[in-house]
Amino acid sequence: MSADLTLILGSKTYSSWSLRPYLALRHAGLAFEEVVIPLRQADSKARMLAHSPAGKVPALIHSTAGGDVTVWDSLAICEYAAELAPEARLWPQDRAARAHARSISAEMHAGFMDVRRNLFMDLGRTIDRPERLAKAAGDITRIQAIWTDCLDRHGGPFLFGAFTIADAMYAPVVTRFQTWKVPLTETSQAYAAAIEGLPAMKDWRADAARETVVLDMLLD
Template sequence: MQYKLVMGNRVYSGWSLRAWLVLRQTRHEFQHEVVPLYTEEFDLFRKECFPARQLPALIATEGDTRRIIWDSLSITEFLSERHPDAGLWPEDASMRAAARSLCAEMHSGFKALRAKMPVNLKRHYKSFSPDDETLADIRRICDLWKWAWAESDGEGAYLFGERFTAADAFFAPVVSRFRTYSIDLDDLSNAYCDLLLRHPATAEFIEAAQSETWVMEHNEFNSE
């Protein structure tokens, strides 16, 4: 099986960061390409990779068979089936259900946080003040982390033990947001953010993002 991961602008695409981390966790070699969002190249991608409509997308080729898997959650489930030894989900059934629930809520929820704190891996805003709805999202996320740690008896630094799982990958873009916007967190949550940002695959993604020159104005603020 050969893989090619097609990503949006790494500076702004938290969805692509998730897929990157999950794919890196499989330790399977893969090619990757960045297609700048909402450009002619992006339109061409959607024509060539129909029915994929957004990025990231995983192109999996085996012999004459070519599969296109789009959406970070679908990519995660596909890779989990193909690479069970990667441990993308916790081994314990109860923990696995909990991890999937966290990923699903992160995948579809937290609309205020997404709107007011877009992913931007090149900026660091020191004077950002979240509104009440965004603060509620931030508190909910930190509460979910603490709940996950309690469910796994606090064993290990990641959400569900000593091993990085899909749940950690899904919260990595949020962690980047917390640092971009200088969000004040409790000590335990701050330590978790440090852990995810130090992860080699996260650091590799962020470093690559620094060299990108595309600018999406709706993800940029004028304030510092």
């Protein structure tokens, strides 16, 4: 089944949205081909549009007997992976926990604009800009409160005990906090270590380190 999956990704150094389905597919044990499209190049948009009607990454192409299924949007791809591999339990088994996991995943997906605007993902460096942390302070506090609540309830090491889509959704934030040297509580540090310890996360970082396109998104 799974050799028929192709995941279209942005630059691994910068594409926070792409990291989410990558981790979910890897956790589900689904084999997939990768196509990495470097972000912000002259041909990036055309290359993305060739795979996804939204003209963005990530996108998943599933070749099936009935034709290609295209899934775009990081959360939709994670949901699709959960359906392809139910045994991987990409959502918590308990209904209340699952509702909680979906709520915090949606909160991440639709919100935290101050973190997004000020603390972009860049796996290639660390950045000392305390004024940007101040602009994102409310989001940083809320995200750590979400993590602490989940880890207290379920005992870690991941938000709902075992790895779920909620962790895939928050993994890019873990890297953003590291890049921007966000001071973390001990609980958040332990959570960040669990995410960074995932073999898939290590592979992603290793691939990012080999990328040659360098973007400077620090505009002010």
